[in-house]
Amino acid sequence: MSKRTSYDNGFKFKVAIAAIKGDKTYEEIATEFGIAKSCITKWRDELLKNGASIYSKDNKPVGNELVEQKLYQQIGQLTMEVDFLKKYASKYNLL
Secondary structure, three states: OOOOOOOOHHHHHHHHHHHOOOOHHHHHHHHHHHOOOHHHHHHHHHHHHHHHHHHHOOOOOOOOOHHHHHHHHHHHOOOOOOOHHHHHHHOOOOO
């Protein structure tokens, strides 16, 4: 049984752009990038369908950006709690 290959978003974007340009056939693109022609069609269609969302005003963070945003939020919450506990401990001479 063969292992499925996963490609990063940058690679998919590069392949989709090459397909949209139209200066090469799908066969040439598939050979150049070492992927199946069905992947090219799928990624090109996804880019054409979802590409307009890049320019929307209500862009929401996706993927790593969303995780990063949540982590910063958690850091802020924990910092506030530590500051509160330090003040409480110093007020009652617990340190």
